[in-house]
Amino acid sequence: MDKTQHTELKILEAARLVFHQKGFNGARMQEIADLAGINKALLHYYFRNKESLFEKVFNETFCQMASKMSEIFLSEMTLMSKIGIFVNFYLNFISRHSYVVQFIINALHDKPEQLREVILKQNLVPELLLEQIRKQLKEEMGLDIDPLHVYVNILGLVVFPVLAKPLIQSMFKVSDERMETFFEQRKKIVPTFIENALKGYEKDKSLV
Amino acid sequence: MDKTQHTELKILEAARLVFHQKGFNGARMQEIADLAGINKALLHYYFRNKESLFEKVFNETFCQMASKMSEIFLSEMTLMSKIGIFVNFYLNFISRHSYVVQFIINALHDKPEQLREVILKQNLVPELLLEQIRKQLKEEMGLDIDPLHVYVNILGLVVFPVLAKPLIQSMFKVSDERMETFFEQRKKIVPTFIENALKGYEKDKSLV
DNA sequence: TATGAGTTTAACCGAATGGTCAAAATTACG
DNA sequence: CGTAATTTTGACCATTCGGTTAAACTCATA
Numbered sequence: 459m460d461k462t463q464h465t466e467l468k469i470l471e472a473a474r475l476v477f478h479q480k481g482f483n484g485a486r487m488q489e490i491a492d493l494a495g496i497n498k499a500l501l502h503y504y505f506r507n508k509e510s511l512f513e514k515v516f517n518e519t520f521c522q523m524a525s526k527m528s529e530i531f532l533s534e535m536t537l538m539s540k541i542g543i544f545v546n547f548y549l550n551f552i553s554r555h556s557y558v559v560q561f562i563i564n565a566l567h568d569k570p571e572q573l574r575e576v577i578l579k580q581n582l583v584p585e586l587l588l589e590q591i592r593k594q595l596k597e598e599m600g601l602d603i604d605p606l607h608v609y610v611n612i613l614g615l616v617v618f619p620v621l622a623k624p625l626i627q628s629m630f631k632v633s634d635e636r637m638e639t640f641f642e643q644r645k646k647i648v649p650t651f652i653e654n655a656l657k658g659y660e661k662d663k664s665l666v
Numbered sequence: 667m668d669k670t671q672h673t674e675l676k677i678l679e680a681a682r683l684v685f686h687q688k689g690f691n692g693a694r695m696q697e698i699a700d701l702a703g704i705n706k707a708l709l710h711y712y713f714r715n716k717e718s719l720f721e722k723v724f725n726e727t728f729c730q731m732a733s734k735m736s737e738i739f740l741s742e743m744t745l746m747s748k749i750g751i752f753v754n755f756y757l758n759f760i761s762r763h764s765y766v767v768q769f770i771i772n773a774l775h776d777k778p779e780q781l782r783e784v785i786l787k788q789n790l791v792p793e794l795l796l797e798q799i800r801k802q803l804k805e806e807m808g809l810d811i812d813p814l815h816v817y818v819n820i821l822g823l824v825v826f827p828v829l830a831k832p833l834i835q836s837m838f839k840v841s842d843e844r845m846e847t848f849f850e851q852r853k854k855i856v857p858t859f860i861e862n863a864l865k866g867y868e869k870d871k872s873l874v
Numbered sequence: 875t876a877t878g879a880g881t882t883t884a885a886c887c888g889a890a891t892g893g894t895c896a897a898a899a900t901t902a903c904g
Numbered sequence: 905c906g907t908a909a910t911t912t913t914g915a916c917c918a919t920t921c922g923g924t925t926a927a928a929c930t931c932a933t934a
Contacts, residue, residue, distance in 0.1 A: 614826030
């Protein structure tokens, strides 16, 4: 059937918008129904309840993020190229989907378990990603650093400014326009920052 | 009267706990009342409504964070010493108050305006902080980098891992104990990472 | 001890919200 | 076309939740 798929898609799209912006607690089933242009009862006809609808949206969103991350970091390039591409891609992606990261972090904060089943169901193997980074750190830069720290550093430099955007803006009176150039600048600054940092480790390898 | 202050403090303490962990939407006035060991009506006797109670908690929490940041970065030390101390202090503080950052970010996401009045009321001048960093970058390291980028980088490296703790743990199957040593390691890794990165810029000052 | 302001409580209210149900509309199909 | 299955709707329900009210209790003080 075509029509039922169409409504289901419309519901999911509406749910995505509302859940991303307001989170589980802030979202209203009525608002999702309205946005999808349907009756609230129909919402429950397609998705048993709020939880299951939220779960669908969460899985979908998380997979989208995670698969792109894997794709980049498991590809055939130098580590520094990957980092450059990653930073660039995510700063673009996130500015168009600014709620996504906060959505994921909040969802996981409330229900940390829900991630493992997604990972299993989607055959994601995050450990491979770390192993790949470790290998490239060693082979390309002669570094014996814990890849998790490096990975978390990269994510932090990219993701945090997006999360903290409202904080930064109202704290330092940054206009929307200047904020946009700020993010644009980071596409260059962050990769250089990371490269400098990693190259600095080569000289003294003492620290873990 | 002593008794009234006592109840007010008990309320604020309870409200802090609940709001920090569950946010505005997730928090229930009843739960706060229970935790404070009082009647729900008494809650509204001391604080007009949920919003005003939340605002109190938010202001208090934010000021606590911000004032310590200012204190460190406006003190008389080299920039690198400040960074070391900052990283150390916040990794300790945050691990004991793990919800605080997420609480602030979420609150600001929902109501970005509420920050400015806090800043004004508390006489915080965030611009001074940036100016100080700019000056020290220039004088101590010969760098002409936008201090906002540097500041955001520092925050990102410290704060993001805390926000993403549940993500990291379930994604890479990290045990609670290993997570604790992970944060402990960062007290050394992050300052070195930043120092390396900044020193790397000295060689080619081309980038913004 | 009587008074009155300040404090605390139990009971209650109205609106919002997630969810249900039975009937109506639409579609699939023999 | 007729009938059964699927899809959609409006009305409705139970519960939760923020907030109110009026009465009761506490306690300082005159």
